[in-house]
Amino acid sequence: MTTTKVWFITGASRGFGLEIVKAVLEDGDKVVATVRSNAGELADLLEQYSNLFVTKLDVTNEAQxxxxxxxxxxxxxRIDVLVNNAGFGLLSAxxxxxxxxxxxxxETNVFGTLNVTRAILPVMRAQQSGHVINISSVGGLSGFYGWGVYGSTKFAVEGLTEAMAQELAPxxxxxSVVEPGFFRTNFLDTSSLTRTSNVIDDYADTVGAMRSFATQVNKKQPGDPAKLAQAFIRLANAEQPPVxxxxxxxxxxxxxxKTTxxxxxIEAWYDVITGTDHDDVVQ
Structure with a gap:
């Protein structure tokens, strides 16, 4: 027996959010799609799908x-699946x-995620069911030059999700936290990516090179957003989803x-790592 789910998806007017909305609607589930200002392509979807509800939400506003x-x-x-997608990038040393x-x-990537999660979890706790899916990034798994600040917001999302997985399981x-690599969305456009006006020449070989790379690879990224959206549907339908x-x-x-x-x-520094306990601690 198939049960229709209700999804709550933030940042749904474009990019990953819009692709996930389209896939979920096509799959027959219901969607609450939030946008900060303009509904964009969601306006056309509203005419096609009665199972779509669009509302305005600035995730940095807890009351909203x-x-x-x-x-x-x-x-x-009810709300069965929360997708914390709203966010933007910062390319900078x-x-x-x-x-x-x-x-x-x-404020957007971390505190916005917390605002929405805190608003939705009481509903899921009352139901004794639900699935929180936070969107991180490859930059949340491994730091890289030019993405240090942005990546640190996603490292925070990783830690929050790991703790929540333990707290919410009972x-x-x-x-779950999803870590996409480079997908062919508008993430590298000025609408989603901020570049600092302050440029320090000493970082030309690292951050400067990344700025050039980001311009060159835009719209040529390897990842297919439509396939990512299908992965989200599979994740939400899994009986035992991964963290x-x-x-x-x-x-x-x-x-x-990174792990290699x-x-x-660890092997090179093993004696230092394991040599910091008190002498009376049994190994």
Whole structure:
């Protein structure tokens, strides 16, 4: 017996959010799609699907998040899948980013995710069921020059999700974090990616090279957003979903490279790592 799910998807007017909305509607589930301002292509979908509800939400506004959650329940009666997708990138050396730029990206990518999650979890706890899916990034698994600040927001999302997976499991609720690599969306456009105006020449060989790469690879990324959307449907329908789901061969390669290097460092520094306990601690 197939049960229709109700999805709550933030940042749904474009990019991953829009692709996931389309796939979920096609699959027959119901969707609450949130947008910060313009509904964009969702306006056309509203004419086609009665199982779509669109509402405005700035995820940095905690009160708005609670209102949107109430609207979702009033419209469809429950919330089964939360997709925290809203966010944006910052391409910058760590030193180049201003305090205001750092604060802004954390407000959306981290505190916005927390605002929406806190608004939705009471609904899921009452149901004793649900699935929180947070979108991270390959940059949340492994730091890389030019993406230090942005990646740190996604590292935060990784840690939050891992803890939530443990906290929510006894309540019948799953938590997963998805780490996409480079997918062919508008992420590298100016609409989703901020570049600092402060440029320090000493970083030309690293961050400067990344700025050039981001321009050149835009719209040529290897990942297919439509296939990513199908992966989300499979994830939401899994009886035992993973806590981590890296998507894309580039993400997998980057993670393997990191863990291999990490293991080499552990072996090289093993005596130091294991030699810091008190002498009376039994090994």
């Amino acid at each position: 998040a609670k209102v949107a959650a109430d609207q979702a329940v009033n419209r469809f009666g 760590v030193e180049e980013a201003t305090g205001e730029e750092v604060k802004r990206v954390f 309540l019948g609720i799953h938590a 981590h789901l890296p998507l894309g061969n580039d993400t997998l390669s980057r993670y393997i490279e 290097k990490f293991q080499e460092e």
